[in-house]
Amino acid sequence: MLRVSNLSYKYKSGPQILKNVSFELEGGVCMGVLGNNGAGKSTMLKCLNRILHAKSGEVWLDDKMLLNLPQREIAKKVAFVSQSVPSTQMTVHDMVMLGRRPYMSWGFSEQDHKIAHECMEKLCIEHLRGRYLNELSGGERQKVMLARALAQQPKLLLLDEPTSSLDIKNQYQVLEIVRDFCDNLGITAMAVLHDINLALRFCDKLLLLKDGKATGYGGRDILDRETLKDVYDVSAEIRDVQHCKLLVVD
Amino acid sequence: MNLGKSSSANNGSSIEIAPEADYKQKRLRNISFLIGLFALLVVSVLVSLRAGSYDTPTLELVRGILGKAHDPKINTIVINNRLPRILTALISGAGLGISGCVLQAILRNPLASSSTLGVSQGAGFGAAFAIIVLNAGVSAGAGAAAIPLCAFAGSMAVAFTILGLSKISRVTPEGIVLAGVAISSIFTGATTLIQYFANEIQLATLVFWTFGNLGSTDMREILMMSAVIFPASAYFFYHRWDYNALLSGTETAVSLGINVSRLTLINMIVCCFVASTIVSNIGLIAFIGLVAPHLVRLVVGNNHVYLLPGSMLGGATLLLLGDLFSRIAISPIILPIGAITSFLGGPLFLYLLFKGGSRRAES
Numbered sequence: 018m019l020r021v022s023n024l025s026y027k028y029k030s031g032p033q034i035l036k037n038v039s040f041e042l043e044g045g046v047c048m049g050v051l052g053n054n055g056a057g058k059s060t061m062l063k064c065l066n067r068i069l070h071a072k073s074g075e076v077w078l079d080d081k082m083l084l085n086l087p088q089r090e091i092a093k094k095v096a097f098v099s100q101s102v103p104s105t106q107m108t109v110h111d112m113v114m115l116g117r118r119p120y121m122s123w124g125f126s127e128q129d130h131k132i133a134h135e136c137m138e139k140l141c142i143e144h145l146r147g148r149y150l151n152e153l154s155g156g157e158r159q160k161v162m163l164a165r166a167l168a169q170q171p172k173l174l175l176l177d178e179p180t181s182s183l184d185i186k187n188q189y190q191v192l193e194i195v196r197d198f199c200d201n202l203g204i205t206a207m208a209v210l211h212d213i214n215l216a217l218r219f220c221d222k223l224l225l226l227k228d229g230k231a232t233g234y235g236g237r238d239i240l241d242r243e244t245l246k247d248v249y250d251v252s253a254e255i256r257d258v259q260h261c262k263l264l265v266v267d
Numbered sequence: 268m269n270l271g272k273s274s275s276a277n278n279g280s281s282i283e284i285a286p287e288a289d290y291k292q293k294r295l296r297n298i299s300f301l302i303g304l305f306a307l308l309v310v311s312v313l314v315s316l317r318a319g320s321y322d323t324p325t326l327e328l329v330r331g332i333l334g335k336a337h338d339p340k341i342n343t344i345v346i347n348n349r350l351p352r353i354l355t356a357l358i359s360g361a362g363l364g365i366s367g368c369v370l371q372a373i374l375r376n377p378l379a380s381s382s383t384l385g386v387s388q389g390a391g392f393g394a395a396f397a398i399i400v401l402n403a404g405v406s407a408g409a410g411a412a413a414i415p416l417c418a419f420a421g422s423m424a425v426a427f428t429i430l431g432l433s434k435i436s437r438v439t440p441e442g443i444v445l446a447g448v449a450i451s452s453i454f455t456g457a458t459t460l461i462q463y464f465a466n467e468i469q470l471a472t473l474v475f476w477t478f479g480n481l482g483s484t485d486m487r488e489i490l491m492m493s494a495v496i497f498p499a500s501a502y503f504f505y506h507r508w509d510y511n512a513l514l515s516g517t518e519t520a521v522s523l524g525i526n527v528s529r530l531t532l533i534n535m536i537v538c539c540f541v542a543s544t545i546v547s548n549i550g551l552i553a554f555i556g557l558v559a560p561h562l563v564r565l566v567v568g569n570n571h572v573y574l575l576p577g578s579m580l581g582g583a584t585l586l587l588l589g590d591l592f593s594r595i596a597i598s599p600i601i602l603p604i605g606a607i608t609s610f611l612g613g614p615l616f617l618y619l620l621f622k623g624g625s626r627r628a629e630s
Contacts, residue, residue: 063518066521066522067521068518068521068522087524088521088524088525088526089524090524091524092522092523092524093524095522096522097518097519097522099515099516099518099519099522101516103514103515103516103519105514105515105569106564106568106569107511107514107568107569107570108290108293108568108570110290111511111570111572112515114508115508115511115512115515115523116523118508118509118512118523118524118525119523119524121508123505146289146290147289147290147291147292147293148289149568169523175522
């Protein structure tokens with residue numbers, strides 16, 4: 018279980034980006050973080066695993082104060098998939114092995130190789146094992162990043178706009194994989210998303226951020242006309258279309 | 268559980284190669300390349316041993332390394348002249364190659380090298396100070412040891428200046444490179460100012476020092492360089508996967524448990540220390556630290572597991588071949604090694620860069 022209380026962040030010489038954000042999340046739940054550009058979504062994600070150092074607040078994961086742990090220990094519990102997917106001359110195998118970096122000492126063990134192999138199998142990227150990342154499509158590279166994150170054996174998976182550079186088919190595939198991590202592996206996932214329809218389809222819970230403040234938290238039903246106007250400044254509503262909730266802008 | 272089942276069908280990858288075979292093929296190619304590079308290095312050592320006015324069979328020269336050649340003259344030539352020169356080239360080249368590779372990784376800048384950070388310019392200023400202000404090395408035995416000492420102090424001053432700046436204002440890797448350019452400019456200007464007040468002999472001594480010289484080191488200095496470069500290389504190799512993580516960006520590296528700012532600072536200091544030790548002993552050798560990692564990268568890719576040893580072997584081979592060329596091009600005159608490495612390394616680098624670029628574009 019993840020418990021975040023009064024999380025705040027401020028750049029050294031800039032405005033306060035995050036203001037006392039609090040929420041609780043059960044294990045195996047997928048949460049979408051929504052809000053306009055500059056609302057503090059990515060900042061909040063980065064504060065959770067200390068990529069950025071929160072000014073104040075607490076983050077508890079399974080009764081452990083996450084922010085007090087050494088970075089390497091955090092990396093064993095929390096995996097992060099950045100919005101920028103690297104395109105480098107490094108094989109898929111080596112990139113997935115990086116997920117075992119928090120566990121390695123001088124070199125990788127047989128167990129590390131086995132886990133990385135299993136992760137590649139789970140994401141069906143085994144056939145790409147010997148290919149360089151810069152030879153892959155954006156969707157394939159994102160799956161490699163997810164396999165690398167899975168190799169960390171995390172309890173919490175943070176995804177910063179994981180679908181921003183993908184076509185529709187790959188967007189759905191990537192989020193289906195994340196959904197599967199939650200349902201079958203019990204991983205708690207938090208994804209910053211700009212596409213509300215994707216959030217409605219794949220996320221159990223939604224956190225709405227505006228100007229660094231949490232303006233709403235709950236199930237899909239928190240997205241009503243009033244909230245959408247407040248958070249996004251658009252006139253829109255959520256409609257049921259063939260048993261699916263869809264955003265329709267006026 | 269299997270996820271993303273249709274991944275292979277919908278992507279842009281059309282080449283179907285057995286995954287295991289493809290990965291093992293790349294691994295084998297990388298290891299073969301390193302072995303080939305090592306073999307080239309051994310051949311270069313043997314050719315370099317032979318090069319010189321005293322023509323001798325290679326086997327005799329190899330015996331001469333152990334002091335067991337039949338002709339005592341060969342023992343003397345090998346042990347006092349050719350072997351120290353070769354060892355200096357090997358150790359210095361390896362050190363410049365690996366430190367250049369690490370600097371490129373931690374600063375995320377393909378143009379990073381000890382020269383970019385101003386370490387060479389700091390050493391140049393230190394040498395100029397020793398020669399012109401302290402009047403060292405102008406006449407035989409006149410405080411010649413002051414030159415490497417001052418060169419070392421100058422280059423380490425650069426390293427500590429950058430370290431100080433980083434500590435005070437959390438400079439980014441890009442900022443460090445720019446700070447290095449600014450510091451280089453300051454030291455180059457200071458060196459020019461000192462030169463303005465030098466006499467002809469001092470100027471000649473300084474110019475000769477900046478040419479670089481692999482023939483001026485003795486066994487004690489070679490051992491001292493080894494004592495710095497080999498432990499530093501072991502330290503770099505220990506962090507090989509950290510450099511790989513940095514390829515995915517700082518945020519990903521932090522999320523993998525790496526203290527990126529500490530890694531950057533410590534590695535930068537160790538790299539500067541290695542480069543300072545080398546340039547203070549053999550003078551300014553440009554381009555090896557920049558070109559060796561890039562040449563190796565063209566074959567083995569960006570995995571530092573192969574790139575680090577490859578850069579060491581590549582740097583050592585390049586410097587040794589450069590030295591060999593400088594000795595035999597217009598023998599018996601020995602050309603300045605610093606100029607040779609730049610003169611030959613530049614076109615080679617350009618050729619491989621554009622050849623590699625066009626090959627990548629074709630694929």
